[in-house]
Amino acid sequence: MGFDPRHSEAVDTVDIEDTIEVGTEPALPADPRIPAAAGMGYDDMRQEVRDRMIDRHMDRAEAEAGRDNRPVRTFKVGNWVWEVRDKPGKEVSKFEPTWMGPMKVIEKISPVSYTMEPIMTEGRPHKAHVDHLKIYYRAPDWVKDKPERARCCDDPEIWMEANKEEMRRAELGPGKSWDLCENREDWMEEDE
Numbered sequence: 001m002g003f004d005p006r007h008s009e010a011v012d013t014v015d016i017e018d019t020i021e022v023g024t025e026p027a028l029p030a031d032p033r034i035p036a037a038a039g040m041g042y043d044d045m046r047q048e049v050r051d052r053m054i055d056r057h058m059d060r061a062e063a064e065a066g067r068d069n070r071p072v073r074t075f076k077v078g079n080w081v082w083e084v085r086d087k088p089g090k091e092v093s094k095f096e097p098t099w100m101g102p103m104k105v106i107e108k109i110s111p112v113s114y115t116m117e118p119i120m121t122e123g124r125p126h127k128a129h130v131d132h133l134k135i136y137y138r139a140p141d142w143v144k145d146k147p148e149r150a151r152c153c154d155d156p157e158i159w160m161e162a163n164k165e166e167m168r169r170a171e172l173g174p175g176k177s178w179d180l181c182e183n184r185e186d187w188m189e190e191d192e
Helices: 015-021 039-068 141-145 156-164 165-172 184-191
Strands: 081-085 097-108 111-118 126-129 134-135
Touching: 081 111
Parallel strands: none
Antiparallel strands: 081 097, 081 134, 097 111, 111 126
């Protein structure tokens, strides 16, 4: 038969001879539920870390709630907008444009979704979420009235001759005259 602890006699583990040789009997703290002084500092530190984590979580939750409660962008029917270009896959270059358009808003489906149609290219009307849209600002009408300012001239010499006086004023700065410039000869030599 093997040893069975349930049927063995209780034996005292503290031997009197060992106590006499060592001089003291092993002792436990008065109350094991009260932590020792060394462990209390560790518990305080753990509680401080836990409190800081809770504070950070609350701050982050408040910031995210504020971000979600911002007003939604709205567009009117007839507005021109840019739409985010979908770039799936790794084959797409990062130098390609990220926005396509302009598109014209033709219908407001809900507060956050619109139906648009392309203006400059061929294409069917399609739906898009407001997060994928931004307003398209057209050039003002006065730019169309002055084509020499709106586009670059094919022949740079003709453009320079037409805008010579304006270029000189830009070089001299405001309030100066070409005749009062000290190093006028140096600039003339550089031009030649």
